[in-house]
Amino acid sequence: MSEIEFLNWVRGPAFEIATVIFIAGVIIRILEIFLLGRKTNLAEPKGSEMSSGLHTIVSRSVPDKHTLKRSTFKIVSGYIFHLGLLITIFFFAPHILLFKEVIGISWPSLPTPIVDAFAVVSIITLIAVLIHRLRDNVLKFLSSTEDYLVWLLTILPLITGYMAFHRIGMTAPTLLAIHILSVQLLLVAFPFTKLMHAFTLLIARWYNGAISGFRGVQS
């Protein structure tokens, strides 16, 4: 297989397979949660579940100042690499072209040097996150193979994307194929690993806010 053939395979059948697994997997996981059901609360409510739940979905992104002080590294590093991922995935011009091709809608992109800077900062932050995970007693204790796997799956597209954009080490078609393949790995693993938190945290935060709000406390 020539490198162009390889790129075409990655862009074509492999892309379709990965997308189908991703979408079907996410749907299965979400159904898996909701089908478990939840009993109606029979106590007399003191506040609204719905509004407190929605409030917590947003407010949980902002830690209180004491928590920020106690968990500074976790919060700051988490913010940086999540923001970096958001910008590199959704605001890089070639990515927006791809979205337009696949889902038919597009939005303005950010200047490439800015996206590039965010990619670099995210890569550095993710490396720092890994070092922290390996050194911190609690994180070392909590971490399973899966935690390290999802770290790898997250940083790979950033690194391969950076290499493809700057044409480092290999020819352009091969670099691009490798980049797309790394994203496909992420997509395939996504529904079956902790990466799912990107979707389920909305449900979890809503429940948290709802449980608390029912009792009259904004969580």
Added chain:
Amino acid sequence: MSASLEKGINALKKEVDSTVGAFFSSCVSCGMCADACLFYTESPCPSRTPINKAEPLRRIWKQEYTLIGRIGKMLGLTKPINHDFLEQWETLVYDSCSLCGRCSMVCPVGIDIAAMIRKTREGMAASGHAPEGLVGATKRAVTIGSPMGVKLPALMAQIKHVEKDTGLKIPMDQEGAEYMLLLSSMEIMNFPEFIEAIAKIFNKAGVSWTISSEAFEATNSGIQIGVSDIAAELVQRIVDAAEKLKVKTVISPECGHAYMAIRWDGPNLVGKAFNFKVRHILEILDDFRKDGRLKITGKETQKLTYHDPCQISRRGGVIDQPRNLINLFAEDFVEMPEAGKMNWCCGAGGGVSSNERADELRLKVFQRKKDQLDAIKPDAIISACSNCRIHLEDGLEEYNMEIPLMSLTETLAEHLEE
């Protein structure tokens, strides 16, 4: 309570619902819950990280209720759930968690971790991995009617004293009364002044109230140890008494978990909505204040602070009422750092104080409360939970701090306008 591994696993399965699925699906092992837990911060052992305490429930959910977990189980790749494993978790689930729920407020993905640990206790108790102290308290609650073994004659003896001291009649079993008061055994035995305070305040407020001789105990060991059947039985006694006496409102006393048990868990445990209201005593007193039925005179000049009992504030929603009430008599009221819904637990809630094995640890983690107190150096601490009060006294003594404890209700009664 005959226990077996099978019963434990079934109990855990019964606890799995969509909240469990959403919560465990979202955990990214960030470890922020450890920073929010006094059992970790004051005694930093990584296994005490809150989310880890719910591991038995997580394993059941993963293995039985997720596609990937079921495949893993078929291939023999999952971690086992057996007696050895559960035994390892016993001290984590009971000794080093007071179900205070501070972790649930901090988790960035929104996991109600305390609720997951509470659910985990159902499996622990059913499989025979609950601490002896709590098992004993629960047995006494079922057979005698009180975790401390307080029977009706003991209550009647205290009531006789109160009636003699105040000249007021304590209305027992009065049908049609507006309020039915519950008491914790701790109040009956250690703080009968609470009954006296209620008698004075309710007399002044001109409202009818009563105590049921059949259901006066407010505490519920069932929800602490994690046996829903027993918790339901204890709640049902109160429901029966309230219905028999046709009261409009049942009052939960100065006790944290009692409020959780009767106000929030109660109807769900017995499976039907109550046809009476349940209020915490501080909510009732604050209503009296709003209606002008609570006339207070004289001020406390010393520097006062309020310790929020977790189940009343963070988990119960009664946060503003104590402050409204304290402002009636306090000249110098100071909040501890992080007071209110983010307050730090005293370290003895959630059954920790009934579990002698945890005595050393609960005093060690009291350091967190000490730090909070050191920041403002109050002359006295007000609280609204007798369990917090007893433990705060213990902790202060352990750390050679001389700060008196005050009950909010009792202090209000002392300041009643004649």
